[in-house]
Amino acid sequence: MGDQGRPEKGRRPVRVANCSGYKSGFANRVVQTTLLIKFSDDPSHEMFLQATLGDVDFITGDYLAEMNMAENAEAYKAGKVPGYETTAWEAIKESIDVVAAKGIKIIINGGSLNPKGLAKRVAALVKEKHLNLKVAFVEGDDVLSRVGPTVSSLSGTLPEHLDSDNKAITTQTKYGFLKNETPLILARVYLGARAIVKGLQHGADIILCGRVSDASPVIGAACYWHSWSETDYDSLAGSLIAGHLIECSAYVTGGNFSGFTEHPAETFAHPGFPIAEIEADGSCVITKHPGTGGLVTEDTVKCQFLYELQGSMYLNSDVSAYLNGVRVECVGEDRVRVSGIVGKAPPPTTKLAIFYHGGHQCQYILNATGYGTREKWELLERQLRTLVKNRGIMEDFELLEFQVVGVPERNPSSQLLSTSYCRVFAEAVDPKTLLGLLDAFKDISLRHFSGMFSPQISPSGISLTCPAGFHFALDMRTALPNPFLAYYPALYAQNNIEESISILGADGTMTLNVPAGHPPTYASLEPRENTPAPTSVPLCNSTPTRSIRLGDIALARSGDKGSNLNFGIFVRSSAAWEWFRAFLSHEKMKELMGSDWDESFFLERVEFPGIWAVHFVVYGILGRGVSSSSRLDNLGKGFADFVRDREVQVPESVLGI
Structure with missing residues (x-):
């Protein structure tokens, strides 16, 4: 049913x-004006390119980060935005003629808060163009009425945290919002592929x-194409990883690739977007259209495989994938085969993303130049903490951090090379607390930055002066309190989900509604694997060592999973692997993190011997995660190259010396 003249369906790999x-994006409130600034977005034209540059069976797309649905929720309720992603609409509008002519099917999550609204608009376009296409939309992810509508309604019955099996979750990460009696903005469960297949x-x-979920469109396409049953777990698990590999667009074809310095810069000017050719057994070949930019190599695929993992077990609404046996093999130019994934029944719960008003934030970016910079930053922090304490508002801050960024170059050849900056970051429920910090800044800044602030006498009566060499960028907008949304990742019982798919007629009315049902069986959540490193490697015990940067022999990828940061790193030879897996222990990882490590964090370690990789999850390092995180690298994307920049002692035998 619905094969539309494709007799080869199921007899060859499906090209997704x-x-x-x-x-x-992010919502930024400045004085009385609300601005929605979109700062990152894959171009809508990429759908057209994927449809026209070669043959594919399905086009999928992931349009949702953990924040953008929440950012638009209130505006959608107020009728200010359509609720769906406008770039998804633009992509379909541009591509609809060619996908209709070629029989390509489209599965995307660009419906966001309003998939029905987008479906009606697309159905109207189909009617206008007299195309023979059926448009459908999936519902069931909105559970706000069940878990909300306010924070107070959660008190005493707080949904179980996503990482509830980890006792090391910090208080800020797990229960930060219980004292805030504010409405919930959003509560959405991550759905699987069941409705898509139907x-x-x-x-x-x-x-x-x-x-x-990000991979659900790919799982649904492969499951339908190969007529898998709901218990073909190995195949489903393989398609889950295929979806994981291509869901981040050019990340697997050269984007965010730590090995980019080994290739000509023009290679990465405009990477082509990926294609997964998924076999009946769930294994896949990752590729791209010939002639497009970027590259698909074992290294790019390994980097993306390691990105935002949960460890050695990847949980999904349809299947639990076990990754320990993964294999990655080049099988041609820009063609890499991925296999070895094993599947089991899915867990009884799925992810629930809850967003609420977390309070207010502000930050100051202060520069310092030249001699005695470290002492300048120490003095600044001492001064501001003293003033805040004397104002009686220190206990009202949820966060007040002084983050020094950069180290002045020794004997610098320019002032810029002699400059570092301090990011003062603060969070509080009441914006008046943050205005108190701004008031404290006035007491020390006027004496150094003439005309920056109006004169004001310190309530404490203490006269403070700013150290020599301080200066501001002439942009103080971030010093004003800005409201932010906070994130609580929870678990939600799959059997409580009411998921369905509706098919629209030519006039935009519903002609068929099909319940998705629930998985036939579940497997209880297992303890997460946490593997210690081998205690010794005889080959390398007595060989001389050489100091090099870790990135000289290893590639890596890192990213965020709510409150946690994941970090995967691999070497590129079997000779290096035995040393590497013994070297990169829990304790060595903490050592490499330096002062970024905190004993309130929890560190999880697993190995992937088939790709010579070690993977860590650092629980709690991102605070409450996403927009609530105080880290400058709040999504953890830069962490991998920080670790790769650390100098380590490597046996000369590993280096081939």
Whole structure:
């Protein structure tokens, strides 16, 4: 049903293309004006390119980050935005003629908060163009009425935290919002591929979803194509990882690739978007259209495989994938085969993303130049903490951090090379607390930055002066309190989800609604694997060593999972692997993190011997995660190259010396 003249369905690998990997922005309130600034977005034109540059069977796209649905929720309720992602609409509008002519099916989560609204608009376009396409939309991810509508309604019945099996979760990470009696903004569960498969079985050509998991469109396409049953777990698990590999668009074709310095810069000017060719057993080949930029190599695929993992077990609404046996092998130019994934029944719960008003934030970026910089920053922190304490507001801050960024170059050849900066970051429920910090800044800044602030006498009566060499960038907008949304990742019982898919007629009315049902069986959550490093490697015990940067022999990728940071790193030879896995122990990882390590964190370690990789999860390092995180690198993307920049002692035998 719905094969539309494709007799080869199921007899060959299904070619699933990706056209979008993210859509994110941030809401920034300045004085009385609300601005929604979109700072990152995959171009809508990529869907058209994937449809026209070669043959594919499906085009999928991930348009949702953990923040952008929440950022638009209040504006959508007020009727100020359509609720769906406008770039998803633009992509379909540009591509619809060619996908109809070529029989390509589209499955995307660009419906965001309003998949029905996007489906109606696409159905109207289909009617206008007299195309023979069925449009459908998936519902069931919105559970706000069940878990909300306010924070107070959660008190005493707080949904179980996503990492509830980890006793090392910090108080800030787990229960930061219980004292804030504010409305919940959003509560969305991550749906699987069940409704997508049923829609395809009923002939749907364009399926528009809300908060399905990033890989669900790919799983749904492969499951339908190969007619898998709900218990073909190995195959489903393989397609889950195929989806994981291509969901971030160009990340697997050269974007965010730590090995980019080994290739000509023009290689990465405009990387082509990826395609997964998924076999009946779930294994896949990652590739891209010939002639497009970027590259697909074992290294790019390994980097993306290691990105934002949960460890050695990848949980999904449809299947639990076990990754220990993963294999990555080049099988041609820009063609890399991924295999070895094993599947089991899914867990009884799925991820629930809850967002609420977390309070207010502000930050100051202060520069210092030249001699005695460290002492200048120490004095600044002492001065500000003294003034804040004397104002009686120190206990009202949820966060007050002084983050020094950069180290002045010794004997600098320019002032810029002699300059570092301090990021003063603060959070509080009441914006008046942050205005108190601004008031404290006035007491020390006027004496150094003439005309920056109006004169004001310190209430404490203490006269403070700013150290020599301080200066501001002439932009103080971030010093004003800005409201922010906070994130609580929870667990939600799959059997409580009411998921369905609806198919629209030519007039935009619903002609069929099919419940998705629930998985036939579940497997209880298992303890996460946490593998110690081998205690010794005889080959390297007595050989001389040489000091090099870790990145000279290893590639890596890092990213965020809510409150946690994941970090995967691999070497590129079997000779280096035995030393590497013994070297990169829990204690060595903490040592490499330096002062970024905190004993309140919890460190999890696993190995992937088939790709010579070690993977860590650092629980709690991102605070409450996403917009609540105080870290400058709040999504953890730069952490991998920080660790790769550390100098380590490597046996000369490993280096081939």
